[in-house]
Amino acid sequence: MRKSLLRTLLVIFIGSFTLASISNDPDVNQSYSTIRADYYFLPADGKSAATVTVYVVDNHRRPISGIPVRFLSSRGSNADSIVPTRAITDKNGQCSARVSSSLPGLTEIYALCQGKRIDTLLYDDFSQYPPGSNGSPHWHIASGSWKIENNQLIANKVSPTERNDFAFAGPSDMGNYDVSAKFVVMHPDTYNAQIGLRFYNPDLYNGYVFRISNWRNVNGYSNISSYINVLGDPNGTPPKSKTKYPKDFNQVFNWSDRQTLHTLSLKNRGGKISAYVDGMEVARATPKRFHQGRVGLYSYLCQVGFDEVRVSGCRIEFYQPASRLEVKAEYSTIRRGDISPPLEIVAVNDRGEVDRFFSGKVSLKSSSPEGEFFADPRGREKLASLFLKKGRATIYYRDQREGITHLEFSSERLEDAKSRLFIVPPTKIQLSGCFLRYREGNHLFIHLATGGSARITVDNSKVKSPQSFIVTVRNLDPDYFTVSNYNEAYGLKRGTQEMEFSISVEKGSSVTTEIRPWHNPGDEFWFAVCGDNRPVSGTEDPMPPVFYKIMEQINTVNPPFMFDVGDIVSGGGDMLSTPVTEKMYENLWDAIKGFKTTFLAVVGNHDVCRGGHPSHFGEDLYRRWFGELYYSFNYGNTHFTIIDVYEDFDDWDKFASTRESASSSGYLRFKHPQHTWLVNDLSAHQDSQNRIVLFHQPLFWRGGLCWLWKKNRDETFELFKRYNVNLLINGHVHAYNYTKYDGIGQLITGGAGAELISTDGGFYHWCLVHVKGKKITHYVIKPDVFDVKVSYPMRNEGTESYARAEIVNSSPVELPYLRLKFKLSPSVYNLRVIKDQKPLKGNFYFKNLGEYTVCYVETSLAQRERSVVEVIPARRLTPVPY
Numbered sequence: 001m002r003k004s005l006l007r008t009l010l011v012i013f014i015g016s017f018t019l020a021s022i023s024n025d026p027d028v029n030q031s032y033s034t035i036r037a038d039y040y041f042l043p044a045d046g047k048s049a050a051t052v053t054v055y056v057v058d059n060h061r062r063p064i065s066g067i068p069v070r071f072l073s074s075r076g077s078n079a080d081s082i083v084p085t086r087a088i089t090d091k092n093g094q095c096s097a098r099v100s101s102s103l104p105g106l107t108e109i110y111a112l113c114q115g116k117r118i119d120t121l122l123y124d125d126f127s128q129y130p131p132g133s134n135g136s137p138h139w140h141i142a143s144g145s146w147k148i149e150n151n152q153l154i155a156n157k158v159s160p161t162e163r164n165d166f167a168f169a170g171p172s173d174m175g176n177y178d179v180s181a182k183f184v185v186m187h188p189d190t191y192n193a194q195i196g197l198r199f200y201n202p203d204l205y206n207g208y209v210f211r212i213s214n215w216r217n218v219n220g221y222s223n224i225s226s227y228i229n230v231l232g233d234p235n236g237t238p239p240k241s242k243t244k245y246p247k248d249f250n251q252v253f254n255w256s257d258r259q260t261l262h263t264l265s266l267k268n269r270g271g272k273i274s275a276y277v278d279g280m281e282v283a284r285a286t287p288k289r290f291h292q293g294r295v296g297l298y299s300y301l302c303q304v305g306f307d308e309v310r311v312s313g314c315r316i317e318f319y320q321p322a323s324r325l326e327v328k329a330e331y332s333t334i335r336r337g338d339i340s341p342p343l344e345i346v347a348v349n350d351r352g353e354v355d356r357f358f359s360g361k362v363s364l365k366s367s368s369p370e371g372e373f374f375a376d377p378r379g380r381e382k383l384a385s386l387f388l389k390k391g392r393a394t395i396y397y398r399d400q401r402e403g404i405t406h407l408e409f410s411s412e413r414l415e416d417a418k419s420r421l422f423i424v425p426p427t428k429i430q431l432s433g434c435f436l437r438y439r440e441g442n443h444l445f446i447h448l449a450t451g452g453s454a455r456i457t458v459d460n461s462k463v464k465s466p467q468s469f470i471v472t473v474r475n476l477d478p479d480y481f482t483v484s485n486y487n488e489a490y491g492l493k494r495g496t497q498e499m500e501f502s503i504s505v506e507k508g509s510s511v512t513t514e515i516r517p518w519h520n521p522g523d524e525f526w527f528a529v530c531g532d533n534r535p536v537s538g539t540e541d542p543m544p545p546v547f548y549k550i551m552e553q554i555n556t557v558n559p560p561f562m563f564d565v566g567d568i569v570s571g572g573g574d575m576l577s578t579p580v581t582e583k584m585y586e587n588l589w590d591a592i593k594g595f596k597t598t599f600l601a602v603v604g605n606h607d608v609c610r611g612g613h614p615s616h617f618g619e620d621l622y623r624r625w626f627g628e629l630y631y632s633f634n635y636g637n638t639h640f641t642i643i644d645v646y647e648d649f650d651d652w653d654k655f656a657s658t659r660e661s662a663s664s665s666g667y668l669r670f671k672h673p674q675h676t677w678l679v680n681d682l683s684a685h686q687d688s689q690n691r692i693v694l695f696h697q698p699l700f701w702r703g704g705l706c707w708l709w710k711k712n713r714d715e716t717f718e719l720f721k722r723y724n725v726n727l728l729i730n731g732h733v734h735a736y737n738y739t740k741y742d743g744i745g746q747l748i749t750g751g752a753g754a755e756l757i758s759t760d761g762g763f764y765h766w767c768l769v770h771v772k773g774k775k776i777t778h779y780v781i782k783p784d785v786f787d788v789k790v791s792y793p794m795r796n797e798g799t800e801s802y803a804r805a806e807i808v809n810s811s812p813v814e815l816p817y818l819r820l821k822f823k824l825s826p827s828v829y830n831l832r833v834i835k836d837q838k839p840l841k842g843n844f845y846f847k848n849l850g851e852y853t854v855c856y857v858e859t860s861l862a863q864r865e866r867s868v869v870e871v872i873p874a875r876r877l878t879p880v881p882y
Contacts, residue, residue, distance in 0.1 A: 026058040026059075026062075026064055027058060027059060027114070028056055028057075028058065028064060028067070028113050028114045028116050028118075029057055029058055029059045029061070030116040030117070030118060030120070031120055031123050031310075032057045032058075032059075032061050032120075032123060033054070033055060033056045033057050033113070033116075033118045033120065034054070034055045034118070034120055034121060034122070034123075035052060035053070035054045035055070035109070035110065035111050035118050035119060035120075035121070035314040036052070036053055036055075036121060036314060037050045037051065037052045037053075037099070037109065037314050037316055038050055038051045038053075039051075039316070040315065040316055040317065041316070041317050041319060041357055042100070042101070042316060042317075042318050042319070043318065043319060043320075043321035043355075043357065044101050044102050044103055044104040044105075044318035044319060044320055044321065045102065045321055046081075046100060046101070046102040047100065048100060049098040049099060049100040050098070050099050050100075050316055051096050051097075051098055051099075052071065052082075052096060052097050052098075052099055052109050052314060052316075053094055053095070053096045054069050054071075054087075054089070054094065054095055054096070054111045054113070054118060055092075055093055055094050056069065056089050056093045056094075056113055056118070057093055062093075063089070063091070063092050063093025063094070064089060064093050065089050065090060065091045065092070065093060066088060066089060067088065067089050067113060067114070068086060068087075068088055068113070069086070069087050069088070069089060069095050069111050069112070069113045069118075070085060070086050070111065070112045070113075071084075071085055071086070071087070071097045071099075071109065071110075071111055072085075072109070072110055072111070072112065073099070073107050073108070073109055074107055074108035074109075074110070075101075075103070075105070075107045079101060079103045079105075079107065080099060080100070080101045080103070080107050080109075080318075081099070081100050081101065082097050082098070082099050082109070083097060083098050084097055085097070099316060101318040103318060104318050104319055104320040105317070105318060106315060106316075106317045106318075107315065107316055107317075107318065108313060108314070108315045109314045109315070109316060110314065119312050119313055119314060120310060120311075120312050121177075121311045121312055121313055121314060122309065122310065122311040123308070123309075123310050124153075124308060124309050153167070153297070153305070153306045153309075154304070154305055167296055167297050168295065168296035168297075177266075177267075177268050177295060177311055177312075177313055177315075178265070178266070178267050178268075178310075178311065178312045178313055179197055179265070179266050179295045179309070179310070179311045180263055180264060180265040180266070180276075180309070180310050181197060181263070181264050181297060181306050181308070181309045181310075182261040182262070182263050182306065182307040182308050182309075183195060183261065183262060183263075183264065183304050183305060183306045183307065184260065184261055184262070184304070184305045184307070185304055185305075195264070195298065195299050195304045196264065196297075196298040196299075197264055197265075197266045197275075197295065197296070197297065197298065261307050262277065262278055263276075263277070263278050263279070264276070264277060265277075265279075266295075272284070295311050297309065319349075319355070319357065320349040320350065320351065320353075320355075321349060321355055321357075321358070322347035322348055322349050322354075322355035322358045322391060322414055323348075323349055323350055323414055323415045323416055324347075324348060324414055324415070324416040324417065324419070325345060325346070325347060325348075325362065325409050325410070325411060325414060325417055325418070325419040326345075326346050326348050326419055327343055327344070327345055327346075327407075327409060327419045327421050328343070328344040328346065329341075329343050329344075329421060337398065337399075337400055338398065339374065339377055339378065339379050339396050339397075339398050340396050340397045340398065340423070341396075342377070342394045342395070342396060343394070343395050343396065343397060343407075343421070344392065344393070344394050345362055345386060345388065345392070345393050345394075345395065345409055345419075346388075346391055346392050347360070347388055347391040347392075347411070347414065348391075354391045354392065355391040356390040356391045356392075357390070357391070358388060358390070358391040358413075359387070359388060359389055359390070359391075360387070360388055360411055360413040360414075361385055361386070361387055361388075361411065361412075361413075362385060362386040362387070362388055362393070362409055362410065362411045363385050363386075363409070363410050363411070364383060364384065364385060364386055364395070364407075364408075364409060365407070365408040365409075365410070366397070366399070366405060366406070366407050366408075367405055367406035367407075367408075368399050368401055368405040368406075369401075370399055370400040370401045371397065371398070371399045371401075371405055371407070372397070372398050372399075373386075373395050373396070373397055374395065374396040374397070374398065375395065375396075376396065377396055379396065379398055383395060386409075388411075397423070399423070404422060404423070405422070405423045406420065406421075406422055407420065407421040407422075407423065408420050408421075409421075427458060427459065427460055427463055427467050427505070428458075428459035428460075428462075429444070429456070429457070429458055429459070429469075430455075430456075430457040430459065431446070431454070431455070431456055431457075432454060432455040432457075433448070433449060433450040433452065433453055433454030433455060433515075433631075433633060434446045434447060434448050434449050434450075434454040434455075434456065434473065434515070434627070435447055435449055435623070435627040435628070437474070437624070437625075442467075442468065442469050442470060443469070443470045443471075443472070444456075444469055444470070444471045444472070445472050445474065446471055446472065446473045446474065447473075447474055447475050447625075447626070447627060448473060448474065448475040448476045448515070448598055449475075449600070449626065449627035449628065449631060450598075450600070450631065450632075450633035450640075451527070451560060451561035451598055451600060451633055451635045451640065452516065452517070452633035452634050452635050453514055453515060453516035453517070453633075454473075454514070454515045454516070455512055455513065455514050455515070456471065456503065456512070456513045456515075457510060457511070457512045457513075458503055458505045458510065458511050458512075458513075459510045460505040460506065460507060460508065460509055460510060460511075461508055461509065461510055462508075463507055463508070464507050464508075465507050466504065466505060466506050466507050467504075467505045468487070468502060468503070468504045468505070469502065469503050470490075470500065470501075470502050471486075471500065471501055471502070471503055471513075472498055472499070472500045473498060473499050473500075473515060474497060474498040475497070475598055475599060476497070476498070476499070476515075476597070476598050477497075477560075477596055477597045477598070477821075478494035478495060478496075478497070478498060478499035479494060479821070479823070479849065479854040480517055480518070480519065480560065480597070480854075480856075481499065481515050481516060481517055481518065482515075482516065482517075482518045483499065483501055483513060483514070483515050484513060484514045485503070485511055485512060485513045485514070486501040486502060486503055486513055487501070487502040487503060487504045489502075490502035494849070494851075496596070497594075497595070497596060501513075517560070518847050519845050519847070519856070520636070521560070521635065521636040522636055522637065523636060523637040523689060523771070523772065523773050524636070524770075524771060524772045524773070524843075525560065525635065525636045525638075525771055526559050526560075526768055526769065526770050526771075526817045526819075526858075527559050527560060527561050527562060527563070527635075527768075527769050527771075528554045528557065528559045528561075528562035528563070528766060528767065528768055528769070529562060529563045529564075529565060529694075529729055529747075529749055529766065529767050529769060530550055530554075530562070530563075530564055530565070530749055530751070530752040530765075530766035530767070531564060531565035531566055531567065531602075531604075531696070531730070531731025531732075531749050531750045531751075531752055532565075532566065532567045532604070532731045532732065532734050532750035532751065532752055532753065532754040533547040533550070533564065533567070533568060533588075533591075533752035533753040533754065534567045534568065534569055534570040534604075534606050534753065534754050535570050535587075535753070535754075536570060536755075537570050537578070537606060538570060538571070538578035539570055540570075540581060540583040540584055540587065541570070541587070542587050542590070542591075543587055543588060543590070543591040543753060544753030544754070546752070546753050546764045546783055547591055547752050547753035548591050549783045550752055550753075550764075550766050550783050551591055551592055551594075551595060553766070553781065553783060553786050553788075554595075554766065555594065555595060555596050556788055556789075556790055556818075557768065557788075557815070557817060557818055557819065558596060558597060558818070558819040558820070558821060559597065559768070559817070559819060560597060560598070560635070560819075561597055561598040561599075561600060561635075562595075562597065562598070562599060562600065563600045563601075563602060563642075563694055563729065564599065564600070564601050564602065564752070565602045565604075565694055565695075565696055565729055565730060565731035565749065565750075566601075566602045566603055566604025566605070566606075566607060566695075566696030566697075566731045566732065567604035567605065567606045567607065567696065567731060567732070567750075567754060568588055568601055568604060568606075568607055568626075569584035569585060569587075569588055569606060569607055570584055570606055571584060571606050571607065571608075571609065571618060579609070579618075580606075580607065580608070580609060580618045580621050580622075581621075582621065585621060585624075585625045588625075589625070600626075600642070601622075601625075601626040602642055602694050602695060602696055602731070603622060603629050603630075603644040603645075603646060603695075603696060604646075604696040604731065604732065605646055605664040605665075605666075605696065605697065605732070607622050608622060608629075608644075608646050629644040629674075630642055630643045630644045630674050630677065630678070632681050632685075634685070634688065636771065637688060637689035637690060637771070637773070638688060638689065638690040638691070638692055638771055639682075639685035639688040639690070639691050639692070640692050640693075640694065641678065641681055641682065641691065641692070641693045641694070642693075642694045642695070643668070643674065643678060643693065643694075643695045644674065644695070645666040645667055645668055645695045645696060645697050645707075646666070646667070646696075647667070647669045647672070647674060649667070649669050665697070665706075665707055665708035666695070666696070666697030666698075666699075666706065666707040666708065666713075666732075667707060667708045667709065667712055668712060668715075668716045670712070670715065678719075679719070679723075682719075682720075682723035682725070683723060686723065686724065689773065689774050690726045690727070690771060690774060690776060691723065691724060691725045691726055692725070692726060692727045692728075692729065692776070693720060693725050693727075693728050693729075694728075694729045694730070695728075695730060696730060696731050696732050697730060697731075697732040698728070698730035698731075698732060698733060698746055698748050699713050699716065699717050699728065699730075699741070699746065700713075700739065700741055700746060701733055701737075701748070702759075706732070706733070717741070717742075717744075720744060721742060721743075721744065725744055726744065726745065726774070726776055727744070727745045727746075727747065727776050728744060728745065728746045728747070729747045729749070729769075730746065730747070730748050730749075730750075731748065731749060731750040732748075732750055733748050733750050733757065734750045734751060734754050734755060734756045734757050734762065735748065735750055735751060735756065735757045735759065735760075735761035735762045735763070736748065736749055736750075736751055736761040736763065736765050736767075736780055737761045738778070745776070747767065747769075747778060748761075749765065749766065749767050751763055751764045751765040751766075752764070752765075752766060763782060764782065764783055764784070765780050765781060765782050765783070766781050766783070767779065767780055767781065768781060768816060768817055770816065770817065779816050779817075785811055785812065785813060786811055786815075787809070787810040787811045788807070788808070788809050788810070788811060788815055788818070788861065789807070789808045789810075790805060790806070790807050790818070790820065791805070791806050792804065792805050792806075792822075793806060796822060796823055797823055797852075798823040798824060798825065798826070798851060798852025798853070798854075799825060799852075800824060800825060801824060801825050801827065801828050801872075801873055802824065802870065802871060802872040802873065803822040803823070803824055803855075803870070803871050804868060804869070804870045804871075805820050805822070805857075805868070805869045805870075806866075806867075806868055807820075807861060807865075807866070807867045807868075807869065808865075808866050809861040809862070809863065809864065809865045809866070810864065811863060811864075812863050812864070813863050814860065814861065814862055814863050815860060815861040816860050817858065817860060818858070818859055818860065818861060819856055819857070819858050820856065820857040820858075820859070820869055821854065821855075821856055821857075822854070822855040822856075822857065822871045823852045823853070823854055823855075824852060824853045824854075824855065824871065825852065825853065826848055826849075826850060826851060826852050826853055828848075828853045828873050829848055829853070830873065830874040831844070831846050831853075831855055831871055831872070831873065831874055832871075832872055832873070832874050833855075833857050833869065833870070833871055833872075834869070834870045834872065835859060835867055835868070835869045835870075836867050836868060837868075840857065840859065840869070842857065842858050842859040842860065843857075843858040844856060844857040844858065844871075855871050857869055857871065
């Protein structure tokens with residue numbers, strides 16, 4: 001029986017072999033054959049389908065007809081449906097199948113033919129194109145001067161002003177991908193030569209690029225490094241964990257050998273990118289936004305010959321489709337007859353993600369007969385319904401009547417399609433020195449936006465009923481501020497970083513409530529400043545650890561307020577770069593949420609979006625989190641002016657497309673609202689002893705041009721001279737520097753967490769600025785040197801008649817300023833301060849707030865000093881015993 005079975009199998013095997021050997025089917029060329037899909041993103045609804053087409057060719061690239069092909073999914077038939085699973089190629093060597101799924105996620109579709117797997121999307125060896133031609137139909141010459149020469153795609157050496165050469169291939173909606181390129185460096189002795197592969201997203205105009213850099217210094221020393229980085233600025237910024245080649249890789253990768261073809265490879269799997277050279281993994285990164293785009297070749301200041309490029313894969317991502325609508329409202333109140341701030345309608349799925357592939361009609365409804373919807377902020381184009389494109393749309397609303405308006409948005413295409421919104425239009429609220437962070441019914445959450453006073457005006461003059469609002473004011477030390485014209489029956493509640501009170505307004509009247517520091521510092525005070533705390537450009541990473549440390553140190557020193565002079569988040573600088581996102585601001589807020597005094601922001605180039613790209617936010621998000629883009633206030637003898645040097649100007653889009661540095665270069669737009677405001681602001685405060693102006697990008701940096709235009713920079717500096725500005729405070733340059741220009745000091749402090757420059761001053765730091773009369777000085781604090789601890793061993797809660805603080809300065813340097821805060825019993829009306837059992841020589845001030853008496857003590861610490869500071873009633877003649 002066993003011998004009979006073996007004999008039968010042998011016959012079958014021999015027969016099969018004989019049939020295969022005498023078949024007339026030409027051999028399938030696995031490399032030249034391709035598989036493609038007409039859609040690469042589909043909702044996982046079990047209905048939407050993509051057509052996948054296989055193109056089978058032989059070794060001469062001729063189509064093979066009448067050959068069976070089997071279609072398969074990497075996730076299996078339980079996850080993805082393929083109809084049909086088997087097909088026969090037509091006369092063009094093609095056959096197709098339809099792919100759908102009810103399971104969200106990424107799937108890879110491939111074909112088997114003659115036992116060979118077909119998954120190559122693109123293959124070019126360039127030999128089929130004549131020299132000097134414009135190249136393969138797959139290629140798009142994006143910039144630079146690419147050409148085909150001697151059967152090779154050549155990227156010519158570009159001038160320093162051109163920066164880069166790019167050529168792209170493949171469909172624009174590729175998902176995950178593998179790409180590799182074989183190349184030879186034509187001129188290996190080029191200074192700072194770079195080659196690489198780039199992933200390009202046409203919607204975002206940013207990308208991950210794997211680059212190999214070969215640079216030589218003036219002594220001829222050569223170094224080779226590789227990394228994957230975000231292309232947000234012209235130079236590119238490597239991540240913190242830049243991966244260098246092994247020491248012996250200079251021998252493996254020989255730039256001088258023009259005969260050897262080396263291989264670059266880049267793989268993207270679920271948002272994780274790995275890069276390889278000759279099969280060796282050399283770098284990796286996890287991008288955030290690269291769901292679609294094209295792959296391309298990249299070179300910088302060198303000639304590179306590419307022998308072949310392969311991009312493999314036919315991958316389809318099934319996403320969870322939208323199921324409901326959400327409304328994001330940017331408004332405080334709608335005055336009668338006014339156009340509202342924008343209302344953003346978005347289609348989201350069960351995970352709260354915006355379905356950017358959703359396009360559908362949304363019905364608009366208002367409970368008010370006089371309510372109107374508009375497509376533009378000026379109320380020109382009325383809307384009865386709304387069409388969501390990429391899951392989003394923005395509308396505006398106007399109402400002529402008083403009372404509560406109920407808005408409803410619904411869509412037949414969504415399962416849970418209704419969203420409701422209530423608007424209370426009649427009462428007019430005006431804010432100065434603060435802004436409305438958000439509102440919940442009649443509860444207003446206010447953010448203090450200056451180091452001085454703020455005002456809230458509730459105008460009920462046209463309303464026939466009384467109104468009452470609860471107000472929570474944040475971003476301040478509540479014990480340092482007093483409030484006027486609040487409802488005393490409700491009371492004033494002070495928390496750790498906020499205060500809460502009620503404002504009541506009778507019908508037909510108006511009430512202005514003022515919030516201001518109760519202490520007048522006169523002509524001497526301190527404040528802190530830092531800048532450029534953002535994480536790696538274009539990412540939603542948490543704030544760098546050094547920024548957390550700096551915030552903790554400034555909290556210990558406890559000045560009345562501090563400035564962050566820009567690049568507070570890590571978005572891009574123009575309409576084509578990385579959008580600024582809510583997550584970036586949430587990460588920032590996580591680092592500053594425990595800040596005990598007032599945190600003031602300045603607009604940086606990574607915080608806004610030039611070109612007004614509607615989906616990139618920037619200015620709108622900044623206003624939501626930190627208020628106006630430019631503002632001013634008085635404190636003591638000094639007037640502070642904060643300006644925005646990244647406003648758009650006419651024809652910005654056209655201009656920016658020709659200037660790579662435009663998105664991140666400073667510029668003051670003359671003869672426009674901010675310029676008019678700035679002139680009036682400085683002119684009106686010439687009686688202040690000092691005028692300090694803060695903006696992100698410095699006018700001068702080491703003799704070079706740091707602004708977009710020299711003429712504009714010089715005109716701006718002349719304006720500051722004309723109005724007697726004493727000091728300019730800037731960031732942008734990731735270093736510390738102080739220089740005087742024609743009598744005006746320029747302090748650059750850009751070391752709060754972003755990558756540092758390598759020149760002098762390139763260290764992490766923050767600054768303490770001291771104003772005394774017309775003399776303004778500053779101290780540079782390095783976070784790795786600062787080591788000051790403050791503790792209150794007794795209860796410091798407003799119940800005791802005396803209090804004590806123990807201070808230890810373990811730093812090897814002096815701390816010139818420290819402000820202690822004591823809370824004592826409300827029965828204490830007069831105080832004395834003793835430091836180390838001697839009357840304090842520093843400044844102190846106190847106020848009875850009703851519930852307790854608060855006392856601030858300003859002192860200094862020598863290096864390695866340990867001290868005890870006591871606050872006692874004035875009637876006591878001796879310190880409290882230890």
